[in-house]
Structure formats: C-alpha cells, structure tokens
Amino acid sequence: MSEPNKTPEQIARDRIDRMLTQAGWSVQDKNQIEFGRAKGIAVREYPTDSGPADYVLFVERKPIGVIEAKRPEMGQNINVVAEQSAKYATANLKWIKDNKPLPLLYESTGEITLFRDERDPKPRSREVFWFHQPQTLTEWTQQSQTLRARLQKLPSLATDGLRKVQVEAITRLEESFKAGRPRALIQMATGAGKTFTAITSIYRLLKYANASRILFLVDTKNLGEQAEQEFMAYLPSDDNRKFTELYNVQRLSSSYIADSSQVVISTIQRLYSILKDEPLDEAAELEHPAEHRLTRKEPLPQITRELLDAVDPDRIDQKARQENNLPSDAEPDEEQRKQAASTLAKQATAVFNGELNEMLENIRRSHEQVIDNQNIDKLVRAEWDGDARENAEELTREFADFLRENKDELLALRIFFEQPFRRREVTFQMLQDVLEKLRTDRPKLAPVRVWEAFAMLDDVKGTSPVSELTALVSLIRRVTGIDGKLTPFSETVNRNFKTWIFRRHQGAGEKFTEEQMSWLRMIRDHIAASHHLERDDLELAPFDANGGLGKMWQLFGEDMDRIIDEMNEVLAA
Incomplete structure (x- = not known):
C-alpha cells in the first residue's frame, strides 16, 4: 500500500533507510555527517x-x-541498473583524498536487494534479503581475497578412502564453485x-577456502543428531585428528x-523460528515439516496404518465379514474380499486431495534417484574392505564395553545382563534412560550406527531397525548373547507372536x-516398537481410537491383565 503524498522513489528510500538502520547503520544526510555517531x-x-x-x-570513516x-x-529489472552503481563506485568522492574504486555494491528497491563484490573473479549480483552489517563488511x-576468489585455489582432491561416486560428486561440486555457480545439487x-x-x-x-561458517540443514531432529555423530567420527585423510578436534561443530538446541561455531547443524523448523x-x-x-500440511485431522501414522x-x-x-454379516470364523469368498478391499482403499485414500498430492509429488522428486543404464559399472573385485571391518569391530567392542560399564547404573542393562528371565519387566522408559545416557556420554555410539557395524560383521543384509529404540533392543540382545546374530526386534516379536497364537489355537480349546x-x-505392534505394554498405554494411540482400556476389558474380561503380562513375556523372549 503506497503512502500518501510520497513518490515511489521516496517510498523506496524510506524502506531502505529502515533496513539500513535495523542492520546497524547510521543513516545521515550529506550536509549533516557525523562520523562519530556510529561505526557504519x-x-x-x-x-x-x-x-x-x-x-x-x-x-570507520572509510568509504567501502x-x-x-x-x-x-x-x-x-533491477539488475539492469548495475552499471549505474558501478559508475558511482568508480567515481571520485567529494571530500575524500585517496579515491579508490569501492568494492561493495548494492541495488535496492526496499523490497528486492542485489549485492555484489567487485573483487570477485567474475563479479555477479546476487539477491540478499537484507543489507549486511558494518562489522561483516x-x-x-x-581479507586479501574474497571467498569466491579463494574457491578458485582449492587443491586437487585426495581420493584415498573415497568411493568413485564420492570423488565425482566433490570434484563436480568444486568445479561448479570455480565457475561462479554456487548453487549446486548432489544426488546420490x-x-x-x-x-x-x-x-x-x-x-x-x-x-582450503577459509570459509567462516557453514550451515548443515536437516528436516528432523533425528537426522541432525545422526549428522552430528558423523562429524564427530569423521577422520580426514590428511590429518590424524578428527573433524571436531579441528573445527567447532554446534547442533542447535x-x-x-x-x-566460535564453524559448522552449525539445524533443523529447518528451528532455523525458521530463529x-x-x-x-x-x-x-x-x-x-x-511437510507432514504438518496434511489437511485431515488424523496424524500421519494413522493415515499410514x-x-x-x-x-x-x-x-x-x-x-x-462386517459388510456381509458373516460369523467370525467364516471365510469370505473372493468377491466379498474384493468389495471389502475397495471399501478400505477408498477410506484410506480420502485424504489425498490435490494440494496433498502435489506436495507428495514434490517430495518424491526431491528424493528421486537417477539411474544410469548406459554406463554400467563393472565389478572388478568383491571383498570386505579391511579398514571398514576393523572400524566396525572397534565400534562394536566400544558399544559392548559401554553396556557393561553402565549395567549397575541402568536397570534395563542390569536385567538383560544378570536376570534375562525378567526381560518382560523392561519398560519403554528404562530403554529411554539407556538412550539418553548414550546421547550424553557417548554420542558416537548411536544405535543406528552401531547397528550398521554389527550388520557388517554378522553379514545381515536387507534389514534395518524401525527406530533408535528398537535398534537398541536388538543390539543389547546381541551383546548379552540372547541372540547369536543381529536380528531386528520386530522380527523377533512377530516370530514369537505367531508361535504363541499357534499354541493357543491348538486343540479343541x-x-x-x-x-x-x-x-x-x-x-x-506396540511391543515391537516400544518393547513393553503398560495398562496406561491402552488409553493412547492406536488403542484409544478403538475403545481403549474399556474395550479391551470388554473383549477379554478378567483375562486382560494375564494376557498383557503373557504377551510382554513371550513376545520379548
């Protein structure tokens, strides 16, 4: 909305004045200059x-x-006025003795602002959302050279310890930087x-480029924690110190x-709030963040279910059976099954409107993998990488030592090590305590990372844990000898459930x-995800949507508590 009695040029300059003031500049008229009022x-x-x-x-009195x-x-079309700003930057300023070309140029309407540094190898304007602070400029x-100039001098990449695809990705990224194309996408x-x-x-x-600070952006807290652990574990090929011993890494909480932070790890949500x-x-x-755009009231897990x-x-x-009023032990025919499947599909897909479909398609594109069918890789040799196996063995030993060192302090570990027959008593909170201890004392021993190490050593392929907690349960079972080989806890629970149901249904009972x-x-499913079911859990999802504690009592009566105890014991066996 335009302001009364002001020309568009005046409105733009008022906005620019406000932006400069908020960035720490003292805005003054040419006839009333007071250099002592502010640094900028x-x-x-x-x-x-x-x-x-x-x-x-x-x-500090110096034109820049x-x-x-x-x-x-x-x-x-603001980029077309770049020549005008360049003209003033190279002009002789009144009242200044040693006139030199000014390196930092802006063009602005108060809504759109472009910036360029004339010292860059190939100066080019880029849009900025605000004017820079005096201290930054x-x-x-x-600095003797700009960042883009320093990028031109990046040395050749040492390929030791890198896969071919990683070498290609880093090399092409740096080629893009050197060509003045700072926006690049690595897709692997x-x-x-x-x-x-x-x-x-x-x-x-x-x-090599003396970058001052780098933002590592993730979309969930879990991914941020994993990234932090990767930084802590990273050992450069040209230095015997780990990354976090050389540079300060901060994950924003x-x-x-x-x-002093040189690498800042943040979620999109936290950066936006800042x-x-x-x-x-x-x-x-x-x-x-995209999950919040779902238009139905049901949470995403409910839609997935x-x-x-x-x-x-x-x-x-x-x-x-419900649609055709069949007895609980009757077998529906093929046509009845087709009709029931169609009904369930319609109910499940009712949420997918145009806006959500577009959002899902955008997410799919962002994770889409491009497969090269023309330049097929040729297998030259297949064997374990020696260093990778040694690192995996060291990590698993370190994890096992951590569990043993803390078994007297953490009840869940004491039960697994000393009284495994009491495993049914290990609650979700007990396992959370172990997770918190790991995160605080030994963040490099993230369960998912240790899982990958055990998977390599046990030759486990094609499986992955549902969550950090279930990964932790599987790892504890592996270390304590309950499982001789790394096994997803969900598989253990499903196998035990089938056996338990089969035994209950044997005979004429x-x-x-x-x-x-x-x-x-x-x-x-709840035990597979949380290891243990409490009575109070029946008032939470997904049980609450199906009648909660009262409904289970209605179905099982006085046997309810016995069945819960039995399932906690049998399924976690």
Missing part, C-alpha cells in the same frame, strides 16, 4: 564527480560501498555415502549460535475371535 555510516545523496550517489557506505536506490516498479574488506543413491561426501566437502571449504524470532515447539523438530490395512489380508477378511485378534495384533 550511510550517507544519502553523497556528491561525486559523476553526480550524487544515492547512498555511500562508510565504515554504494547503494543505488530504485522505485519498487523496477524490481523485476569490515571483515570482508580486510541410498547408501552411497551422502553425509560422508558432504562432510569431506565441508572440511575442504574450511581448510536453542536460538543461541556460538560465535529468523522469525518466534519460540519453537520442540515437537515440531521430530517430523518432516489405514493404507497398510487396505492391503492387509487379515483386515480385508475382517471388513468382508477356546480360540480368539477376530475382534480379539485385531487387538492382539495392535499389542504386538
């Missing part, structure tokens, strides 16, 4: 031999840059070592960013009804 002075209509410059920037102001209508002008297949590649590139930027100067709900960091139910033969049979089986499967 922005002088309006400063006289030069090419005419008055809209703004000349001074830091100019701003060319334009009305908002010029926003789409001082630091830049005191799952398991190709993207994080390791990123850290190697970051190490080179810090060491608040809005505070230490001045930029907006708004408090952050800690729970927002636990899931992908409904999608899985639509293809689950047991759920389809249950739905077919009473068998569980279909509705009871539905509840037993929910309990099975």
Whole structure:
C-alpha cells in the first residue's frame, strides 16, 4: 500500500533507510555527517564527480560501498541498473583524498536487494534479503581475497578412502564453485555415502577456502543428531585428528549460535523460528515439516496404518465379514474380499486431495534417484574392505564395553545382563534412560550406527531397525548373547507372536475371535516398537481410537491383565 503524498522513489528510500538502520547503520544526510555517531555510516545523496550517489557506505570513516536506490516498479529489472552503481563506485568522492574504486555494491528497491563484490573473479549480483552489517563488511574488506576468489585455489582432491561416486560428486561440486555457480545439487543413491561426501566437502571449504561458517540443514531432529555423530567420527585423510578436534561443530538446541561455531547443524523448523524470532515447539523438530500440511485431522501414522490395512489380508477378511454379516470364523469368498478391499482403499485414500498430492509429488522428486543404464559399472573385485571391518569391530567392542560399564547404573542393562528371565519387566522408559545416557556420554555410539557395524560383521543384509529404540533392543540382545546374530526386534516379536497364537489355537480349546485378534495384533505392534505394554498405554494411540482400556476389558474380561503380562513375556523372549 503506497503512502500518501510520497513518490515511489521516496517510498523506496524510506524502506531502505529502515533496513539500513535495523542492520546497524547510521543513516545521515550529506550536509549533516557525523562520523562519530556510529561505526557504519550511510550517507544519502553523497556528491561525486559523476553526480550524487544515492547512498555511500562508510565504515570507520572509510568509504567501502554504494547503494543505488530504485522505485519498487523496477524490481523485476533491477539488475539492469548495475552499471549505474558501478559508475558511482568508480567515481571520485567529494571530500575524500585517496579515491579508490569501492568494492561493495548494492541495488535496492526496499523490497528486492542485489549485492555484489567487485573483487570477485567474475563479479555477479546476487539477491540478499537484507543489507549486511558494518562489522561483516569490515571483515570482508580486510581479507586479501574474497571467498569466491579463494574457491578458485582449492587443491586437487585426495581420493584415498573415497568411493568413485564420492570423488565425482566433490570434484563436480568444486568445479561448479570455480565457475561462479554456487548453487549446486548432489544426488546420490541410498547408501552411497551422502553425509560422508558432504562432510569431506565441508572440511575442504574450511581448510582450503577459509570459509567462516557453514550451515548443515536437516528436516528432523533425528537426522541432525545422526549428522552430528558423523562429524564427530569423521577422520580426514590428511590429518590424524578428527573433524571436531579441528573445527567447532554446534547442533542447535536453542536460538543461541556460538560465535566460535564453524559448522552449525539445524533443523529447518528451528532455523525458521530463529529468523522469525518466534519460540519453537520442540515437537515440531521430530517430523518432516511437510507432514504438518496434511489437511485431515488424523496424524500421519494413522493415515499410514489405514493404507497398510487396505492391503492387509487379515483386515480385508475382517471388513468382508462386517459388510456381509458373516460369523467370525467364516471365510469370505473372493468377491466379498474384493468389495471389502475397495471399501478400505477408498477410506484410506480420502485424504489425498490435490494440494496433498502435489506436495507428495514434490517430495518424491526431491528424493528421486537417477539411474544410469548406459554406463554400467563393472565389478572388478568383491571383498570386505579391511579398514571398514576393523572400524566396525572397534565400534562394536566400544558399544559392548559401554553396556557393561553402565549395567549397575541402568536397570534395563542390569536385567538383560544378570536376570534375562525378567526381560518382560523392561519398560519403554528404562530403554529411554539407556538412550539418553548414550546421547550424553557417548554420542558416537548411536544405535543406528552401531547397528550398521554389527550388520557388517554378522553379514545381515536387507534389514534395518524401525527406530533408535528398537535398534537398541536388538543390539543389547546381541551383546548379552540372547541372540547369536543381529536380528531386528520386530522380527523377533512377530516370530514369537505367531508361535504363541499357534499354541493357543491348538486343540479343541477356546480360540480368539477376530475382534480379539485385531487387538492382539495392535499389542504386538506396540511391543515391537516400544518393547513393553503398560495398562496406561491402552488409553493412547492406536488403542484409544478403538475403545481403549474399556474395550479391551470388554473383549477379554478378567483375562486382560494375564494376557498383557503373557504377551510382554513371550513376545520379548
């Protein structure tokens, strides 16, 4: 909305004045200059031999840059006025003895602002969201070369310890930097070592290009913790010290960013809250930001469950019996199953409207892998990498030692080591205590990372843990000897559940009804994810949506507590 009695040029300059003031500049008229008022002075209509410059920037009385102001209508074509700002930057400034070309140039409408450093190898304007602070520009002008100039001198990449695809990714990224194209995307297949590649590139930027600070952005807190552990474990090929011994790495858990931090790990959610100067709900960091855009009230896990139910033969049979009023032990025919499957599919997909479909497609594209079918790799030799195996053995030994050292302090570990027959008593909170101890004392022993080490040593392929907690359970079982080989806890629970149901249904005794089986499967899934079921858990998802504690009592009566205890014991065996 335009302001009354002001021209577009005046409106633009008012906005620019406000932006400069908020960035720490003292905005002054040419006839009322007071250099002592602030470190950074922005002088309006400063006289030069090419005419008055809209703004000349001074830091500690020294001119370092100019701003060319334009009305908002010029926003789409503001880059065409670069020649005007360059003209004033090379002009002779009045009242200045040793005139030299000014290196820092801005063009701005107050809404769109472009910046360039004339000292760059190939100076090019780029959009910035605000004017830089005087201190920042001082630091830049005191450097003998700009960052883009230093990028031109990155040494050749040492390929020791890197896969071919990682060498290609880093080499091409640095070629892009040297060509003045700072925006680049590295796209690699799952398991190709993207994080390791990123850290190697970051190490080179810090060491050889003297980068001052690098932002490592993730979309969930869990990924941030994993990245932090990767930085802590990273050992450069040209130094015997780890990355975190050479450079300061900070994972943000608040809005505070230490001045000494050279790598800052942050979730998108936390960075946005810092930029907006708004408090952050800690729970927002636990899931992908896009999940909040779902238009239905059901949480994402509930939607996922409904999608899985639509293809689950047991759920389809249950739905077919309900729709056709069949007894609980009757087998629906093929046509009844098809109709039930169609009903479940319609219910599950009702949430997918146009906006959500577009969002999912964008997410799919961002994770899409490009497969080269023309240049097929040729296997030259297949064998274990010696260093990788030694590192895996060292990591697993360190993890096992940690468990043994803390078994007297942590009840869950004491039970697993000394009284394994009491495993049914190990609660979710007990396991959380072990996780917190790991995160605080030994963050490099992240369960998922240790899982990968055991998987290599035990030759376990094609499986991965559902969560950090279930990975921890499997690892504790492996270290304590309950499992002779690394086994996903969910597989253990499912196997024990099938055996338990088979034994209960043997003979002519009473068998569980279909509705009871539905509840037993929910309990099975809960134990697979949390190791233990408490009575109070029945008032939480997914049980609450199916009637909660009261419904289970209605279905099982006085046997309810006995069944819960029995399942806690048998399924975790």
